[in-house]
Amino acid sequence: RKEVEQDPGPFNVPEGATVAFNCTYSNSASQSFFWYRQDCRKEPKLLMSVYSSGNEDGRFTAQLNRASQYISLLIRDSKLSDSATYLCVVNFAGGTSYGKLTFGQGTILTVHP
Amino acid sequence: EAQVTQNPRYLITVTGKKLTVTCSQNMNHEYMSWYRQDPGLGLRQIYYSMNVEVTDKGDVPEGYKVSRKEKRNFPLILESPSPNQTSLYFCASSLLGQETQYFGPGTRLLVL
Numbered sequence: 001r002k003e004v005e006q007d008p009g010p011f012n013v014p015e016g017a018t019v020a021f022n023c024t025y026s027n028s029a030s031q032s033f034f035w036y037r038q039d040c041r042k043e044p045k046l047l048m049s050v051y052s053s054g055n056e057d058g059r060f061t062a063q064l065n066r067a068s069q070y071i072s073l074l075i076r077d078s079k080l081s082d083s084a085t086y087l088c089v090v091n092f093a094g095g096t097s098y099g100k101l102t103f104g105q106g107t108i109l110t111v112h113p
Numbered sequence: 114e115a116q117v118t119q120n121p122r123y124l125i126t127v128t129g130k131k132l133t134v135t136c137s138q139n140m141n142h143e144y145m146s147w148y149r150q151d152p153g154l155g156l157r158q159i160y161y162s163m164n165v166e167v168t169d170k171g172d173v174p175e176g177y178k179v180s181r182k183e184k185r186n187f188p189l190i191l192e193s194p195s196p197n198q199t200s201l202y203f204c205a206s207s208l209l210g211q212e213t214q215y216f217g218p219g220t221r222l223l224v225l
Contacts, residue, residue, distance in 0.1 A: 004155075032212050034212070041219075043203055043218055043219055044203070046213050046214075087155070087156070091212050100161070101158070103148075103155045103156040104155060106155060
């Protein structure tokens with residue numbers, strides 16, 4: 001089983017749609033969770049951290065369910081510029097594993113006019 | 114401008130010819146790391162460093178070496194490249210205690 005699993009998609013949605021991505025992780029001792037965004041042929045960039053209480057940043061909402069070991073990202077009112085690959089990232093910081101980010105495969109989103 | 118730079122950005126080489134990919138950051142970050150990204154496998158960590166002269170293996174270290182003689186630089190060395198090391202490589206850095214990592218622009222390597 002992969003440590004971090006995502007539905008690779010692709011998700012094709014029209015502008016204005018709401019789309020949700022899920023991600024599961026296998027290590028129950030994982031401590032920190034993130035969503036990164038990666039544009040085609042570019043480097044990953046942090047989109048948002050994910051907190052236990054859930055957090056929102058504009059049109060983006062992230063949720064964490066520790067009991068079920070999954071993370072979600074909701075994008076409302078999709079824009080063409082949201083087209084990218086979204087990476088679920090988990091940090092297990094224990095022992096010598098400081099700062100070891102484990103990435104999911106990524107979910108491809110295409111927003112069309 | 115705060116950034117992570119990598120050189121070269123693109124490289125085509127042949128099996129067995131030693132090469133080095135440089136990584137440099139100007140943010141005084143203690144932590145630096147190398148990843149490779151392959152279709153269907155996502156990003157996988159190769160090596161990381163928590164400070165000068167402190168390096169450790171990631172998930173896929175075989176065939177790679179690193180060094181950290183200065184805080185700002187973290188070169189990735191392929192002593193004898195093989196075709197299975199054809200990949201997109203990213204360097205990243207962060208402050209210790211901060212988990213947000215800043216990535217370089219990537220190096221596309223093709224080993225023939």
